[in-house]
Amino acid sequence: MNPAATTSLTLNKVSFTWPGSRQFALQIDAFHMQAGEKVLLLGQSGSGKSTLLSLFAGIISPQAGSIQVAGENLVDLTSSKRDRFRAEHIGVIFQQFNLLPYGSVADNILLPLSFAAQRRKRVITNGSLESEALRLCKALQLPEKILKAHVGELSVGQQQRVAVARALIGQPDIILADEPTSALDSNSQQAFMDLLMAQVTAANSSLLMVSHDPSLANYFDRVIQLEDLCKGGVC
Amino acid sequence: MLVRLAYRSLLARKLTVLLTVLAIAMSVALFLGVEKVRNGTKASFMDTISGTDxxxxxxxxxxxxxxxxxxxxxxxxxxxxxxxxxxxxxxxxxxxxxxxxxxxxxxxxxxxxxxxxxxxxxxxxxxxxxxxxxxxxxxxxxxxxxxxxxxxxxxxxxxxxxxxxxxxxxxxxxxxxxxxxxxxxxxxxxxxxxxxxxxxxxxxxxxxxxxxxxxxxxxxxxxxxxxxxxxxxxxxxxxxxxxxxxxxxxxxxxxxxxxxxxxxxxxMPGVALQELWQLVGVAETALLVISAMVIITALLGMMANVFASLNERRREMAILRAMGAGPATIFLLLMVETLLVVATGCLLGVLLVYLLLGLGQGYIDQQFGIWLQLQMLTPRELMTLAAILLAGACASILPAWRAYRLSLADGMMVKS
Structure with a gap:
């Protein structure tokens, strides 16, 4: 984590339109997140939550405005620099987990480190890549022997925790989570959220989760409605 | 890790990959076979008479x-x-x-x-x-x-x-x-x-x-x-x-x-044989053109295959993008995969030709009087294989470019 950055994430006067569309998909005046803060962004399906996460991740760029992540304005970076920056500073948990179907658990957990030298170095300083992957698995209550298992052999709950381990490895500055609990019943949801919060805190990362479920609010420092962020009645 | 991922990705699509590898192997075997038969025929022709000045x-x-x-x-x-x-x-x-x-x-x-x-x-x-x-x-x-x-x-x-x-x-x-x-x-x-x-x-x-x-x-x-x-x-x-x-x-x-x-x-028999061979050289060229067309067809088939597989792999590309893989990495990944397929096809094709030569050498000599030598690949054949690899890399450029564009657009949007 960059110690100089006290603000983990800042959006300023951002407008985004999908190519070929005349309407703005997102228009956000301002959004701030402190380093280490855990924020829940609530919104209905199709409200633009995933688009917003893509903007935060630097996968898409706004037509106007600035997006600061860990002290760096993503809009000023070239495409390749944005990719490197994303790999180094951002961990992503998908709604459908999106594990590489042909890889082992270890392959999937270690995947982000292939593109992030600093993150990889942080892991190696504390031990081997495999031992860190194993530590995360244990912390997320996954069996020890799971590392070599094929992701296709895992249960949904196990796949979800592998996706969390992948986002957490190397302690990125910010974790972006896209409705990771949508497929879980309430008991499993609670257990998962407890584990997630504990590990995000241990990694000293910020967490921005988007969801349509207001019952998750208790886990977060702050809850924001996406509608409140957007203006112009478009999103 | 990328090469391993490319390899595992190929394994995950083994049936279509196997068919593509086989198509390339057959084309390479056909090309090398024609080369061997052409060289063998020429050598047998040139050796119709020797020791006579x-x-x-x-x-x-x-x-x-x-x-x-x-x-x-x-x-x-x-x-x-x-x-x-x-x-x-x-x-x-x-x-x-x-x-x-x-x-x-x-x-x-x-x-x-x-x-x-x-x-x-x-x-x-x-x-x-x-x-x-x-x-x-x-x-x-x-x-x-x-x-x-x-x-x-x-x-x-x-x-x-x-x-x-x-x-x-x-x-x-x-x-x-x-x-x-x-x-x-x-x-x-x-x-x-x-x-x-x-x-x-x-x-x-x-x-x-x-x-x-x-x-x-x-x-x-x-x-x-x-x-x-x-x-x-x-x-x-x-x-x-x-x-x-x-x-x-x-x-x-x-x-x-x-x-x-x-x-x-x-x-001088050698000079006269050379003159005579030039007369039948058109057939030789026709054979070469046909086998080159076969290879081009196989490469086009492979390109179509990579294109077709791209859609089902959008999720995979999007995951890699979200994990921090740059467009260049996605581009490289597809190139590495394609080259692995082409290289395996080439290797299999070479083995197939030598296997067939080993098994059929005696029969061909007996039946047609053409002695096909079991010798190492000639520099020309090696150059051809290198050209096929290069063509494979070129054939992967278009799908790789499309994957680059798709992965940029898909980002985290592909859910399943």
């Missing part, structure tokens, strides 16, 4: 002289007088001279009169000598040695009688003096396989009772009488000449070409 005949084109004297195709424009032949044999630098007399036939095969020295001097496939499957060279005036194809096609065995026909297409037969098979030659892959060889004296003996292409009515000289006669020919069709030193070839050739008593011509 000059072929001498009546003045005509060098290709025509080669065609009628060695390949037994077409006819000589004129003969060489025996006296001229003796003079040539006595020229400085001549080591040996084997006369050839053509003109008669047996069934669909040519009959060639020569001396017993022919069996020692005629060489093919870089110095290989004629050898006998059964029997021996002619000992009697009416002995004949037949080539492997003649024996096989007509089912002849040692001691079987052979009646020689007068001329090439004729109903007149020399049936008063049938020959006897004294030897059957091993397969050579040369026109000798399709020849009936008799002694020069045997040819003369057949024509003792003939004048101007017709049998003298009521005259039949007995075989025993013929055996006692001096049957030195007046003329022959051509002659094979060996020199004492390669340095002598050009001066000897010049001397024969300028022979004052008779219009003669001497050609």
């Amino acid at each position: 000059l072929i001498v005949g009546a003045r005509t084109g060098s290709v025509q002289l080669l065609l009628y004297s060695v390949f037994h195709m077409g006819n000589a424009s004129n003969n060489i007088g025996w006296h001229s032949l003796e003079e040539i044999a006595s020229l400085k630098g001549v080591d040996w001279l084997v006369p050839l007399s053509l003109g008669d036939s047996h069934r669909q095969f040519r009959v060639m009169g020569t001396t017993a020295e022919f069996f020692q001097r005629y060489q093919f496939r870089r110095g290989q000598q004629l050898s006998f499957t059964k029997g021996q060279p002619f000992g009697d005036l009416f002995d004949t040695v037949i080539g492997a194809d003649v024996a096989k096609a007509l089912g002849y065995q040692l001691g079987d009688p052979i009646v020689i026909s007068h001329g090439l297409v004729s109903f007149s037969k020399h049936d008063e003096h049938p020959f006897r098979v004294s030897g059957i030659l091993e397969k050579t892959g040369t026109p000798v396989d399709r020849s009936v060889l008799v002694s020069l004296e045997g040819i003369e003996a057949l024509h003792v009772d003939w004048r101007q292409g017709r049998k003298i009515s009521g005259q039949t000289t007995q075989a025993d009488v013929l055996r006692q006669m001096d049957l030195q020919p007046n003329s022959v069709t051509a002659a094979l000449v060996g020199t004492t030193s390669p340095m002598r070839i050009f001066s000897l050739q010049r001397a024969i070409n300028n022979y004052p008593q008779e219009p003669l011509q001497a050609v």
Whole structure:
């Protein structure tokens, strides 16, 4: 984590339109997140939550405005620099987990480190890549022997925790989570959220989760409605 | 890690990948097979005659002289007088001279009169000598040695009688003096396989009772009488000449070409064979073009395959993008995958060709007289394989570019 950055994430006067569309998909005046803060962004399906996460991740760029992540304005970076920056500073948990179907658990957990030298170095300083992957698995209550298992052999709950381990490895500055609990019943949801919060805190990362479920609010420092962020009645 | 991921991704799509690899392997095998057959055919053709420094005949084109004297195709424009032949044999630098007399036939095969020295001097496939499957060279005036194809096609065995026909297409037969098979030659892959060889004296003996292409009515000289006669020919069709030193070839050739008593011509077999090969070179080029088209088709198929698989792999690309893989990495990943497929296809194709060559070498030699050597890949073949790899890399550029664009647009949007 960059110690100089006290603000983990800042959006300023951002407008985004999908190519070929005349309407703005997102228009956000301002959004701030402190380093280490855990924020829940609530919104209905199709409200633009995933688009917003893509903007935060630097996968898409706004037509106007600035997006600061860990002290760096993503809009000023070239495409390749944005990719490197994303790999180094951002961990992503998908709604459908999106594990590489042909890889082992270890392959999937270690995947982000292939593109992030600093993150990889942080892991190696504390031990081997495999031992860190194993530590995360244990912390997320996954069996020890799971590392070599094929992701296709895992249960949904196990796949979800592998996706969390992948986002957490190397302690990125910010974790972006896209409705990771949508497929879980309430008991499993609670257990998962407890584990997630504990590990995000241990990694000293910020967490921005988007969801349509207001019952998750208790886990977060702050809850924001996406509608409140957007203006112009478009999103 | 990327190479491992590419490998695992390929394994996950093993059926389509296997089919693509097989298509490329078959194309490469076909291309290399055509190359091997082309080289083997050329080598066999060029090795139809070796160890002979000059072929001498009546003045005509060098290709025509080669065609009628060695390949037994077409006819000589004129003969060489025996006296001229003796003079040539006595020229400085001549080591040996084997006369050839053509003109008669047996069934669909040519009959060639020569001396017993022919069996020692005629060489093919870089110095290989004629050898006998059964029997021996002619000992009697009416002995004949037949080539492997003649024996096989007509089912002849040692001691079987052979009646020689007068001329090439004729109903007149020399049936008063049938020959006897004294030897059957091993397969050579040369026109000798399709020849009936008799002694020069045997040819003369057949024509003792003939004048101007017709049998003298009521005259039949007995075989025993013929055996006692001096049957030195007046003329022959051509002659094979060996020199004492390669340095002598050009001066000897010049001397024969300028022979004052008779219009003669001497050609170097290698040069004439090269000229003749150029005439059939169009077929060679056509073969190459066809096999190149096959490879291009396979590469296009592979490109279509990569394109088709892209849609189902959008999620995979999006995951990699979200994990921090740049467009260049996605581009590289597809390139590495495609190159792995093409390289595996090439390797499999090479192994297939060598396996087929190893298994079929003897059969092809027996059936077609083409000796396909089991040798390392030639620089030309290696260059072709490198070009296929390069073409594979190029063929992956378009799908890789599309993947680059898709992954940018997809980002985290692909949910499942």
